[in-house]
Each structure stands twice: as structure tokens, then as C-alpha cells.
Amino acid sequence: MPAYLIADVVRIKDDEKMAKYRSRIAECVGRFGGKYLAAGGALEVLEGHWRPTYPVIVQFPSLDSARQFYHSADYRELKLLRQAAADTDMVLIEGK
Numbered sequence: 001m002p003a004y005l006i007a008d009v010v011r012i013k014d015d016e017k018m019a020k021y022r023s024r025i026a027e028c029v030g031r032f033g034g035k036y037l038a039a040g041g042a043l044e045v046l047e048g049h050w051r052p053t054y055p056v057i058v059q060f061p062s063l064d065s066a067r068q069f070y071h072s073a074d075y076r077e078l079k080l081l082r083q084a085a086a087d088t089d090m091v092l093i094e095g096k
Contacts, residue, residue, distance in 0.1 A: 002095035003063040005034070005070070009054035010087045017085035025078055032069035033061040063094050 012018050026036065038057040045051060060066035069075055070092070082088065 001062065003060045003066040004037075004093045004095055005056075005058040005060065005066055005090065006093060007056045007058075007088055007090040008052040009056065010089060011053070012086045014085045017081055021078055021081045021085055025082075028074050028078055029058055029069065031074060032072070033065050034058050034069060059095075063092065066092055 029036070035058065036056070037059050038055065040054050040056075043052060043055065058066075060069065070079075
């Protein structure tokens with residue numbers, strides 16, 4: 001069953017590093033069967049107090065493939081680059 005990595009890029013601290021991350025991340029995600037469903041775009045809060053800044057949703061074929069991506073050697077360098085470039089909240093959710 002699918003899994004969804006949901007992130008919110010709360011604050012960008014280094015535009016240059018973030019641009020480098022963005023130029024390389026889609027290819028890395030794709031190697032693990034992931035595909036972007038949403039990245040930024042129009043946002044409407046329907047209930048509650050959560051106000052995402054720049055929400056991102058990535059679908060993976062399974063929790064296992066999402067975890068393999070997140071903990072992979074392929075993503076390690078990009079993860080460090082993103083963490084240096086931005087403050088991000090991120091969760092992984094199993095789908096149905």
C-alpha cells in the first residue's frame with residue numbers, strides 16, 4: 001500500500017543551497033519509486049490552526065520504499081544540504 005511523505009518547508013535560510021537541493025531531489029525520489037503530488041501551490045486552511053508555509057507531498061509505493069529513500073546513501077548528502085538550507089517539518093504516513 002502507498003505511503004506519503006508530507007513536509008512543510010517552514011523557513012529557508014540559504015536560497016542558494018535550497019536551489020541546489022531542489023535541482024537534484026526529484027531524481028533521487030524517483031529512484032525509490034516516489035513521485036511528487038504537491039509542492040507549494042495554492043493552500044486553503046479548512047479547519048484548525050495549522051498554517052503550512054510550503055507544503056510538499058510525495059507518494060511512495062510503500063512505507064518500506066519511503067524509509068529506504070529517507071535513510072539511503074543516495075539521499076544522505078541531499079538531506080544534509082536541505083537541513084542546512086531550511087527548517088522543515090516532516091512526517092511519513094501509511095496510505096490505504
